[in-house]
Structures are given as C-alpha cells and as structure tokens.
Amino acid sequence: MPTDAQxxxxxxxxxxxLLLKQPFFGNLATRLKIVNADDWCPTAATDGKHFxxxxxxxxxxxxxxxxxxxxxxxLHCVFDHFQLxxxxxxxxxxxxxxxxxxxxxxxxxxxxxxxxxxxxxDKGFQDDKYRDIASEEIYDELYxxxxxxxxxxxxxxxxxxxxxxxxxxxxxGNIEGKDKKGGGKSGGAPKYTKEELKKIKDEMKEAxxxxxxxxxxxxxPGAIQRMIQELTEPKxxxxxxxxxxxxxxxxSDYTFMKPSRRSWHMDAILPGMINTDKIDICxxxxxxxxxxxxxxxxxxxxxxxxxxxxxDFTIHLWSFDTAVFNPQIFTPDNADELEDYVxxxxxxxxxxxxxxxxxxxxxxPKKFIMFTDGWPFDSWGxxxxxxxxxxxxxxxxxxIEAPFGLTVPYEN
Numbered sequence: 001m002p003t004d005a006q007x008x009x010x011x012x013x014x015x016x017x018l019l020l021k022q023p024f025f026g027n028l029a030t031r032l033k034i035v036n037a038d039d040w041c042p043t044a045a046t047d048g049k050h051f052x053x054x055x056x057x058x059x060x061x062x063x064x065x066x067x068x069x070x071x072x073x074x075l076h077c078v079f080d081h082f083q084l085x086x087x088x089x090x091x092x093x094x095x096x097x098x099x100x101x102x103x104x105x106x107x108x109x110x111x112x113x114x115x116x117x118x119x120x121x122d123k124g125f126q127d128d129k130y131r132d133i134a135s136e137e138i139y140d141e142l143y144x145x146x147x148x149x150x151x152x153x154x155x156x157x158x159x160x161x162x163x164x165x166x167x168x169x170x171x172x173g174n175i176e177g178k179d180k181k182g183g184g185k186s187g188g189a190p191k192y193t194k195e196e197l198k199k200i201k202d203e204m205k206e207a208x209x210x211x212x213x214x215x216x217x218x219x220x221p222g223a224i225q226r227m228i229q230e231l232t233e234p235k236x237x238x239x240x241x242x243x244x245x246x247x248x249x250x251x252s253d254y255t256f257m258k259p260s261r262r263s264w265h266m267d268a269i270l271p272g273m274i275n276t277d278k279i280d281i282c283x284x285x286x287x288x289x290x291x292x293x294x295x296x297x298x299x300x301x302x303x304x305x306x307x308x309x310x311x312d313f314t315i316h317l318w319s320f321d322t323a324v325f326n327p328q329i330f331t332p333d334n335a336d337e338l339e340d341y342v343x344x345x346x347x348x349x350x351x352x353x354x355x356x357x358x359x360x361x362x363x364x365p366k367k368f369i370m371f372t373d374g375w376p377f378d379s380w381g382x383x384x385x386x387x388x389x390x391x392x393x394x395x396x397x398x399x400i401e402a403p404f405g406l407t408v409p410y411e412n
Contacts, residue, residue: 007058008034011051014066014112021067022111024220027211028074028204040188045163046073047190048082048200052163061115068112072124072161075102077204078224081135082167082197089139089289093146095164096154097139099125103161104133105221115161124161132222136375140288140348144377147348165189167197238391241408242369243306245389249279249366279313282358282365282386286372287319288349291393295410296343299371299391304338316363319343322350322377324357351376355385371410374400 002010011034019026029051037045037052045052051073061069076082081098103126107114115123130138146154169191192200212220212228220228283303285296300317307313311332318327330338354370357363367387374392380403381388388405401407 001055002059004036004055007036007053007055010058010063010066011053011070014063014070017063017067018070018111022071022109024211024215024224025071025074025111027214028077028207029070031204031207032073032077037189041163043160043162044069044073045165045189046076047165047167047192048077048204052189062113064113065115066112068106068114069161071106071111072099072102075105076162078208078227079135080201080204081164088287090143090146091164091166092151092154093142094135094139094289095160096125096157097135097142098164099160100127100130100138101133101135104128104130105223109221123159125158134223134375136289136349136373137377140375140377143348163189167192169193238408238410239302241406242302242389242391245367245369245406246279246281246303246306249281249387279307279310279315280365281314281367281369282316282363283318284324284354284368284370284372285317285319285343286321286349286370287325287344288321288373288375291343291371291373293343295393296341296371297339300339300341304335307332307335307338316365317341318354318357320350320353320357322348323353327357327361349373349375349377351381352379355382358385374402380404 015026015029017026018029031049032046032051033049035050035052036055038055041052041054043054043057051070058066076098079098079102081102103114103124106112107126108131114126117123142154167190208224209228209232212224283300285291285299303315307315313331313335315330315338316327317330317338318324326342326344328341349372351370351372354368358365358368365386367389368385369389369391371391372393374390380390383404388402389408390402390405391408391410392400392402393410
C-alpha cells in the first residue's frame with residue numbers, strides 16, 4: 001500500500017498535467033483541497049471545496065485515469081450536480097444521468113482516460129448518444145425506461161466512478177455511490193447548512209468565470225461556453241416581465257346599463273357603461289424535480305401580489321410531470337390560499353399534458369404561464385392554443401429558448 005505522501009504526489013501531478021493540457025479544468029482542480037477520506041469514502045468525492053479520495057482507489061488508477069477523475073469531479077462542481085440541482089428527483093437515476101453528462105464531455109475533449117476494470121471495460125457511464133445532452137434530459141429518458149422495465153435495468157448500464165453525496169445538513173440522505181458507506185472515525189462525510197452550500201456554489205461560479213476568461217472561450221467545451229455566457233450576460237428581471245404579461249391579459253369589457261340622464265341633452269342618447277377589468281390566467285408548475293418548493297413559493301407570492309391590485313381574477317393552477325395533478329382554481333374569494341399551494345413531486349417531464357388538460361377541461365386562458373426547468377422529454381406543447389410564457393430555471397448547461405411563446409429566465 002502506498003503512503004499518503006505518494007498518493008498526494010500522484011494527485012498533484014495529475015492536476016499539473018490538467019493545468020498544462022486543459023487550463024480551465026486545471027485551474028478549477030487546483031481550488032479543490034485534497035483530503036484523505038479512507039474512513040468513509042470508497043472512491044472519490046467533491047463538495048465543491050475539497051477533493052476527497054480513498055487511497056486504494058487512487059492507487060488503482062493510471063496517471064491518465066487520475067486526470068479523468070479530476071475532470072469528472074470538476075464538472076460535477078461546474079454543473080452543480082449536487083442535491084440542490086437534483087431537487088426531488090430519484091437520487092439513483094439522477095446520479096447516473098449526471099455521470100453520463102460529464103463523462104461524455106471528458107471523452108469528447110480527450111481529458112484523461114476513462115478508468116477501466118480488470119477486463120479492460122470502462123468503469124463509468126458513457127454513451128455517445130448523450131453528446132450535448134443535459135442531465136435533466138438524460139434523467140427523463142432513464143426515468144421512463146426504469147418505470148417501464150424496473151430499476152434493476154440500471155445496474156446493467158454501468159457503475160458510478162465516484163461517491164455522490166447529499167451534503168445538506170438538514171437532509172436525511174447520505175452517500176449515493178457504488179457503495180453506501182458512512183460512519184468511520186470522522187463520522188462520515190461532512191455536512192453543510194444551506195447557506196454554506198450556497199456560498200460554495202457562488203464561489204465556484206466566480207472561479208469558473210475567472211478560469212474561463214484566462215483560458216479563452218474558444219478553448220472550452222460547448223456546454224461550458226454556454227454556461228459562462230449565461231453567468232456573465234445581464235439578467236432580466238423576471239418579476240417585472242411576469243407582472244407585465246399578467247396585466248396585459250386584463251381586458252376592459254364595457255357592458256350596457258340603463259342610459260345615463262347626463263346624455264339626455266345630447267343629440268344621441270348613449271348607454272351607460274361599466275368597466276369590468278378581469279385577469280384570467282393558467283399557471284403550471286413543473287414537479288419533475290429542479291423547481292423547488294421555495295422557488296414556487298416565491299413565484300406564487302409574486303402572482304398573489306399582482307392579484308391584490310385587481311378586484312376580479314381567475315387563476316387556474318396545477319402541477320405536472322408526465323400528467324397534470326392537483327388542479328385548483330383561485331379567485332378573490334380564496335386568494336389567501338394561493339401561497340399555500342403544495343407543489344408535490346413527480347418523475348419525468350411531459351409538457352404536452354398541460355395542453356391536453358386544458359383542452360379536455362375546456363379551459364381557454366388569456367395567458368398560460370409555465371414555471372419549468374425547460375427540459376421537455378419531447379414536444380414543448382401546442383403553439384397555437386393560447387398565449388404562452390415559459391419561466392425557465394436554466395442556470396446550467398445552456399441557454400434555453402422555447403420554440404414558441406415568450407421565454408423568461410428565472411433568477412432567484
């Protein structure tokens with residue numbers, strides 16, 4: 001068994017190699033403090049601040065495989081493949097989808113070499129069909145396959161290269177890797193508060209922008225270029241845009257009433273008129289995983305604040321994954337209950353189910369607003385049925401633009 005000093009030397013050498021060959025990856029890898037975790041980690045792991053390793057596992061890798069492993073951990077940080085992004089998705093399927101996404105980028109850009117087993121077969125998940133495909137889309141495909149054929153089919157696809165850990169102190173989750181271990185002399189993997197996790201995430205964003213600027217956009221994989229562009233472009237205020245879109249549905253209907261005496265002196269007697277301003281909208285909340293309860297509370301709070309300014313409105317609200325569920329109607333009589341709406345959790349994502357639901361229920365809204373992560377399994381929906389706004393939480397792989405309607409990026 002090699003000494004700890006020998007293993008650290010091997011890891012540092014791999015980081016230097018990355019720095020020389022792939023500066024973006026090397027710069028971010030050098031930010032991760034190398035920490036021995038033999039007592040709880042069977043392979044390797046990262047929390048965005050540290051690179052945790054198991055001595056025996058690192059010893060089994062070649063220098064090129066070690067470079068690949070560092071690149072693998074860096075991309076998990078870059079794409080925020082931790083619990084906050086996973087949301088309520090099935091952890092096992094999400095972790096496999098995340099590995100498919102990052103391993104494909106590493107293979108395409110020839111960063112190191114995928115670790116092999118004793119038979120010379122790739123240890124990790126990799127399939128060329130997932131080239132330029134985001135984790136969310138891969139997840140939806142795997143979820144549907146697992147739902148149809150049983151989760152046991154996932155075991156035949158491969159194994160995770162590293163440990164995928166829920167770092168949230170308030171969560172009950174632990175390690176989701178090829179082994180599930182905890183405990184040990186140090187009490188297992190460290191845990192962080194949500195505030196600490198957000199700070200780690202923000203620091204990584206700043207480091208990514210700095211590394212990208214020093215590397216040059218032309219030398220970055222396409223998915224990372226798109227993410228850096230998203231991080232550095234000026235942000236639209238989604239609250240103002242949603243308010244404008246909702247208020248734009250307000251139609252002044254003038255209804256006839258008994259003629260006014262004030263018009264009797266005129267050549268023509270005009271009917272009296274009543275201004276009946278009404279807002280009529282539909283809201284759909286994507287329950288497939290990456291839209292959190294907190295985000296939904298914030299969104300619904302904004303909608304409620306807008307509604308308070310008007311005397312008459314009808315809001316059709318529902319959640320959806322591959323089907324619509326928990327539909328409710330809100331008017332001035334029960335508006336106080338809007339912010340208490342429960343999102344629920346689901347599995348895959350099928351946007352079409354929203355239009356199918358509206359058509360079957362005879363709902364024809366003046367405006368349809370969908371709050372989603374922007375990863376439909378197939379179609380985005382019916383572009384001709386109603387005026388549609390997509391509020392999209394798309395901070396990760398690429399800028400997402402819906403093929404119809406208005407796309408509004410969400411920023412919390």
